[in-house]
Amino acid sequence: MTIHTHLNDGTPVCIRRVNRADEARLKEGIAQLSPQSRYLRFFSGMREAPPQVLRALASADGHNHLAWGALRSDLAETPALGVVHAFRDKDDPEAAEFSVAVIDAYHGRGLARLLTAVLLLDCAREGYEHFTVHVLPENRPALALARSLGAKGVGHEGGVTEMAIDIEDALAALRAEPDVPGLAAVFAQFGNEPLGEGACRG
Numbered sequence: 384m385t386i387h388t389h390l391n392d393g394t395p396v397c398i399r400r401v402n403r404a405d406e407a408r409l410k411e412g413i414a415q416l417s418p419q420s421r422y423l424r425f426f427s428g429m430r431e432a433p434p435q436v437l438r439a440l441a442s443a444d445g446h447n448h449l450a451w452g453a454l455r456s457d458l459a460e461t462p463a464l465g466v467v468h469a470f471r472d473k474d475d476p477e478a479a480e481f482s483v484a485v486i487d488a489y490h491g492r493g494l495a496r497l498l499t500a501v502l503l504l505d506c507a508r509e510g511y512e513h514f515t516v517h518v519l520p521e522n523r524p525a526l527a528l529a530r531s532l533g534a535k536g537v538g539h540e541g542g543v544t545e546m547a548i549d550i551e552d553a554l555a556a557l558r559a560e561p562d563v564p565g566l567a568a569v570f571a572q573f574g575n576e577p578l579g580e581g582a583c584r585g
Contacts, residue, residue, distance in 0.1 A: 386501060387456065388568035390492040395457045398501050398569070401450035401466060406441045408452070408463045415486045423522040424484045440468065446509060447471040451501045453494055464489045467498040469506050469514065479506060481514035481548065493563040495528055500557045500566055504573045507550050514548040532556050
């Protein structure tokens with residue numbers, strides 16, 4: 384499945400499932416994050432992800448690990464712009480650990496919400512009911528995104544805030560979101576297969 388939509392500034396993007404062939408894309412995308420963004424995403428100052436981390440991030444099975452990536456569809460090289468993941472909780476099959484990352488050059492354009500909407504829809508179809516997200520207190524954009532989805536704080540440990548997000552409530556919030564026009568295309572296209580053949584094969 385491929386979903387075609389656009390950022391707030393009109394930049395065309397396509398969103399598709401992450402697969403094992405995307406390890407190099409994930410490595411390149413992490414390298415494009417600023418040191419601050421890498422720290423906020425991975426809670427580490429690493430310059431690049433270890434091979435085992437890249438393999439794990441690229442090993443989405445569509446059930447216990449869901450992952451979607453956004454590519455810029457108007458450029459021949461279709462560069463990767465962001466990615467979102469959900470890892471099913473082994474102790475609670477209706478819950479998943481949620482994370483999203485967008486390269487710095489595309490911050491503030493609505494991409495995190497587009498990716499999150501796709502992931503939420505996929506998770507709802509797979510029987511998930513809620514997300515858990517771990518955020519550093521200084522990561523204000525991530526906290527703002529989580530709160531806009533109805534997240535509630537459930538813990539704080541080791542300097543990290545843990546929040547819970549109800550998937551149905553989050554989807555309702557995104558459907559009502561007035562400031563990200565590209566969301567309408569996500570909701571209209573998701574589940575209507577086949578989609579977007581040809582323009583997002585990178």
